[in-house]
Amino acid sequence: MMSKFSGVWATFEYLDDTCAAIKELKSENFDQITTHTPCPRHEIDHALGSPQSRVPFVTVIGSFIGFALALLITTKMALDWILPVSAKPILSVPIVVPIAFELTVLLSIYFTMGGMLLLILKDTFKHQVPKSSQYKEYDRFMRDRFGIVVECQEGDFQKIENIFKKHQAEEVNLEK
Amino acid sequence: MKSNISRRNFLKMSAVGGATLAVAGCGSDPIETLFPLHTPPYGYVSGDSIHFATTCQECTAACGLVIRTREGRAIKAEGNPDHPINEGRICLQGQSILQALYSPARATYPSQITNKKSQIISWDKGKQLLADKLKEVKDKKGEILYLGSPRTGTFPTLLKQWINGMGGGTVLELDMKPVNSLKHANRIMFGKQEVPHFALDKAEVLINFGADFLETWLNPVQMTKNYTRMHKFQDGKKGRYIHIAPHISLTGTNADEWLSCPVGHETSIALAISRILLNKDTAGHLTINEKQELKELLSDFSEEKIAQTSGIDKDVLIKLAHNFDRNGRSLAIAGGNCNAGEDTTLLQIAVNILNYVAGNIDKTVVFGADYNFGGANIADLETAVKGMQEGRYQLVIIENVNPVFTLPENSGFKKALKAVPFVVSFSTENDETSELANLHLPTSHFLESWGDGKPRDGVYALQQPVMAKVPAFDTMELGNLILELATLAGLDGFKSKDFHTYLKTAWKKLHQNLGISSPFDKFWKQSRQKGGYFQKFTHSIATLKDEVYKLKFLQPPAKAAGLSLLAVNSNLHNANAKGANRTWLMEIPHPVTQVVWDSWVELHPDTAVRLGIRHGDLVEITSTNGKVNAAAWIFYGIDKNTVAMPAGMGRKVAFPNYKSSHGRSKLLPVVEMDLKIEEKTVGINVMDLLSWRKDTLSGDFVFAGENVEIKPTGEKAYLVTMDGQNRKDIAVPDIEDQAGFGDRSQKNRGFVQTMALGHYEKGHEEDLKKHHLRKRYYTLNRKDKTSFYDPIDVNVSKAVKRAGKETPVYNDPYKWEMFIDLDRCIGCSACVAACYAENNIPVVGKDRANVGREMSWIRIERYFETNKQTGQLETYYTPQMCQQCDNAGCEPVCPVYATYQNPDGLNAMVYNRCVGTRYCSNNCVYKQRRFNWRSYKFPEPLQMQLNPAVSVRSKGVMEKCTFCHHRIKEIKDQAKDKGRNVIDGEIQTACQQACPADAIVFGNILDKNSKTSQIKKKTKRNYKQLPGLNFQPAITYLKKVNHNNRKA
């Protein structure tokens, strides 16, 4: 997957420029877009067509596993060595509730984290970014600059560069 | 009882796996060493306990003991059930003899003291030294003074012979208990100088003029047994006990009625009652002459007059007298420290007259028993002291008595002792007197020695060693020492090899005299197994002597300016101060005051308010002889012009020097670098206040009536009481309670429940109705389907079915339950001591008791209630231990199953699983769990007393009463060997075994014929504590039955 990258990346000072650029790129059918923003902005999301994250599904799986685990350990452990306490039933529902809740939460959180990581990795592998040190060392994305990376064939370079320029990009870099 | 005797001399102190070590802390297990026995005694089985019958020599009561030994160590003292006097029970002091046997205060080696320097010497040298001295005395025709503890049986004969052989001298048996007055009174009245048998059990009404017969007076165990027989509730009846005294101790608190009188007024009250009876013309058994003479003798004591002087209402006296007139089924007694004034003998005579007039002589007061109580009288002692000072005695031998401590300073004893050229101590322990001796030859403890005793006519009690000598101590048996000294000093007539042989010879003679048909060997063996040879005594008829009529009874003393001090004995502390260095007796709270590790002075609240003293203040008590500071303990159980202090405190107690932050800044670290055993004085010696006074007729020491002044020092005393320290409550606002007595009632929480005699059935019906109402919310019977949960066995079997596993059987065939009869319980705390001994419970000391770290698994709760009708103070006792609840609070909250419901229905506590969250303790509504706040140290060699069947708990572990489940286990194991179930009564918990009132019954509730089942079926007095919480405890209490005048 980590093949050679060929594409264009540009930085912007203003958000509205960035959004406009993205919209235009979209309309030109460039889908392999990666943006950089210092903070999450819905404007970008809207420009990108409001993609949905699949993280919740992973969470749900985690929660089910947690719940099942709780049921399992409470019953199995109670029956393994039967020690009655205070005439309470050996197996009882109330004792499962807090344990089940906590384990459900615990595992869903772990799964959410794992899911986030995996999904981010998956998307990142799908959308290549430049390998150049200039891109890698560009350190204003987390500060106050917006960036757009478009993966494309060498033939489209000019077209994209024009779009970026049109939207007053600060700098535009071409990478093969 | 399993007794086994022979060859115990071979028992070496080498226990096989003397495993009583701590529940593991961290770190690896150290390698243990296994010492095999050298030669096993016959019938010895490692790991089994062997019981030896012997006789207690703590006092002259000479109760029969059964000592349980494991691997050759004595671990528990119990009463000998075959013994006719104590019937299987012993008192608190008797329980604590093991602490005397393994006392850290015991003398380790023979030593010679020259120029105040103690030097260890060998036994041979020590004996030779003394023998030379004896020879010298014999040649110089000097005299020997032998001060010994009171003994009966063979030894006094030997001693007398020995002293005479040594050129003569005096033998004085030192006993501070005022019993001589009783003997003298009987001599004057009936010509019989003896302690008669008081048949409390045959009386219906008992009037007691201050005798502490449930604590120390005569044989308290026997008295308690008989008292319970009289006072227990049976067939709708129970005896009545009226206490007339200036002070209520434990004995007085058990009375149905307490009539307070000033000190010294008892005689006149007794006489007034006699006079009422005489005038009543029912005393038909008296001859006309007797009547006439007595009437004349008592003419001065009209009820009106006495009512005026004593403050007891005339009607009360008349009612009392009428009540007392039971045709020989009543009894009046007097005695003890509380009555020990200068006219004690007259009081005893007055009581005798009362008994005589009521026709009790030969019915409830039976002569012929000739109980052996008491020692030398003070007059003889005075002579001896004088003799010592004047140089009459060349040699003084002191054996196991502590006159320097127990006699007041102004007796001059200490000074006189210094004037004696050579003082030898034979005492087992190092004490204040042995310190002053020139030579200390420590004798063995009586549990290590041979001996015998004759507590009363017809009882020949044998005392045999129950174990080899405690290895830490190089001692010699007293008898052997005396015999060897005789040989060394060149005395004739002491042929016996050792005292054992001597004793056997004496018993051979006894065997002949008694005319027993069986051969001597069999007799000897049986005696050793049973603890002696027991017969009934022959009654002798008592007739009134004319001497009585010549007596002159004094009018009651006029009201004194100051306060009268009573130095009272209790079952924990007595004037002989023998147990005063035993930590159990310090740690067990005094039943009435609940004070531990301290002396106190009891004051009436009115007096306290008058003097500006509040409860717990440090007060200064001044008499003509001295001045001491003690904590004020204020309650209504004492006359307004009287104060009381415990006798026999103030000795040095060896105890680990656990550090405490008491009295320091709480920010400064307190760190314990090393733990040493230190000797610390506990309490104050009341003798410092008393004068050297004696009863004129009998020579008993005067304990009552010393004139003292009390004033506050302005400081708070460091007084530790175990009754819940800060018990201010809304019921008694502090403003009204200026003395700070507080509300020490049970706040209607129903721990002790009572019912009135007569309508008790009706009362219980009402209670049952209440129970019935409660049933709507929960049920007492879990088989009932209204219960929230299934019964435990159903629960378990359901779970087992699901698990598809083994089938543990629940509640089959045993479920242990206990019944505690509060009508019988007198609060004596013998059970507490037994529990300490049985379960390896550590002693924590004053500082720790102060911060709630006491470890006792059973406590006697004492509640003071005020009778709403009479306004009188009423005291209730209830023994509280783990209630072994079915729906226990402790179990479900333990996160690691360290406590759970065991198949026998006990709340098991697995020490080694415990991590110490202490939630169980919080959730125990009876507050019966104890936590090991630290690893406690058992001062050497006290650790030898530890019971190997019970783990010693280490720091961080919760513990509690287990119903002595190691005993249950042991008996179950034995039953299993025999292929049967446990028979009812086979298992006795330690507390049950110790209870002289038989208040505790323990057994299997699933056995239809067991005693517990029977009680459950029959009784109408049963109740459980805190039933509303539905913990379903396994301990059922039986309500106390009160006479009508008490709160119902």
Next chain:
Amino acid sequence: MSQLTYGNINDKVVKSMEPPGRSWMVSMLMILGALSMGMFAWAVQIEHGLEWSGINHPIAWGVYITNFVFWIGIGHAGTLISAVLYLVRAPFRNSIYRASEAMTVFAVMTAGLFPLIHLGRAWYAYWLLPYPNQRELWINFKSPLLWDVFAISTYMSVSIAFFILGLIPDLATVRDESKGLKRLFYSIPALCFRGTNHQWLHYMRGYLIFAAIATPLVFSVHSIVSWDFAMSSLPGWHSTIFAPYFVAGAIFSGCGMVLTIMIPLRVAFPGFKEIIKLKDLEGMAKLIIFTSLIVTYAYAVEFFIAYYSGAQFERALFWFRPFGEMQGFFWVMVTCNCIVPIFLFSKKVRTSIPALFVISLLVNVGMWLERFVIVGTSLAHEFVPFAWGTYQFEWVEIWITIGSFGFFFMWFFIFVKIMPSIAIAEMKETLTPPFRRKNDE
């Protein structure tokens, strides 16, 4: 006051992470001193048993459990602010949430120590976990303490995860703002975060789920902590209102602690004055009023029910609390928790920094005492009058308590120096992004 922009937020935050100055060093020394004293005290306690703690026979839980509940309560504010206020989009949340979340993590870490400290045999604490062992023994799930084990460990995991999750973009920011070794150092925890749209997409989704899950967790954890008490049978503990009451109390104390921390933070780093606005602090103050009223209501209800139900033991206990031997604790508690926060109704007080600080400190004291009153007085005055007791603080527990503050502040002091104590990305979200055309779109 300059306008906040994307750029100068970064500068301000990065400036706060400059090498520590003298005041930081001196404070740290004091903190470490307190901590080492606490550790010494704990060492002594492990060696000698719970000997020099004031815990005693009726009051078998004392300062340690009080501290535990106190710290857990503190630990609730952070998650509440980061999760609950995130869900309800409270505007005053963003500037203070990072520091309060750090506070949560450290408070829970501190709280987590106390069950261990209070154990009689702390070295066997692992027995509380359900791990397969050669003894074949499991644990008793019926015990509320075990629920606690699960709740606290879950809460700790979740709050740490939440904290770290929130930190990632900001660590990336710091990485990009720094050079050399420092850049390398921050690049590892920053996990290659560069603010791409994919990263932000899943990140934000995950963050929302975290917040959604953490919200019930906050309530459940303190409910379960309260059940440690409520599941027992003691008067004063056995109460149905405990769960909501404890949760409200936890938020109350947590908000107090947030203010206690934020106000000095604002003073220490002048740059934060523009980020942590007075309005934000005022928001916290309003939360304090709200929760204080809930807590006050709970006190009142407890007393009313004890009085009106006529239950004997309850009544006795609720008389004992205000008028018994330990009344001092109760009255200070009432003053701090019920009376002092009333002053916050005044806008003048609410906007005065010193007043806010003092009130927040008093709230902390009051809430500590509240827990002590619940733990201590209930145990002191139970069913058996013979086993009533009282409490005396002893040196070990005092020093362990002081040490626990040391432990907490040590982490916090380290945190402010090595991590951005303001949530940069979230602050930026609240700002108007740089638009070329101001009123466009």
Next chain:
Amino acid sequence: MKNQFIKKHVYFLLIIPLVILYSVISLANKPDPSAENTPPAQDTTVTENTVPPEFVQPVEFSHKTHIEKGEIPCEFCHIYARRSVNSGAPTMASCFGCHSVVKGSDEKLQAAIKKLLEFKPTGKSIPWKKIHDVPDFVHFSHKRHVQVGFDCTECHGEISTHDALSPLTMITDLSMGWCMKCHTEGRQAFRGEIVESIRKTRGGKIVKQAAAQQPDGILLGSKDCYTCHK
């Protein structure tokens, strides 16, 4: 779209059974305590040299010599095993009883016996090092186990193969898990006596009364904690 997703990613659900499976395995396959805790497999050639120095006994006593050469059953010396919770170390007298006659066949044995006899006049006991030791809070009963027919070797191993005992020669660490193995599984029993054929190294007879109480079938040890922990 959601359905599509679920269809696409259904493999995720595999994790659930996997995790459950793992839990069940870890729960059901309880760790085999003997495997976990057994000291290194016993080596019959263990000689005295391999005994850790802290376990070297004060007198070179050899179980092997006594059992193999002397053909002495265990209960000849450990006389309390059948009657009491303790098996009992043989008393010094019983050692002297034989060894006043038996002087040893070779020099080494003679030296050991001489060392033993030195204790006779002193009246002291040999301070044996305890090898098979359970913690002090465990109250194990030899009686119950011997009476239902357990052979000594079941717990103590083939003592007869070792000259000197040490933790290395133990077949078990006597841990609780090892105890619980029998106590949960139980043994096939007939009239209160377990039925596995066992070499009778012990002497004496089963106490029949005790046996009569026991049902046939699986004989289960108690799982009540109080049985051992008091």
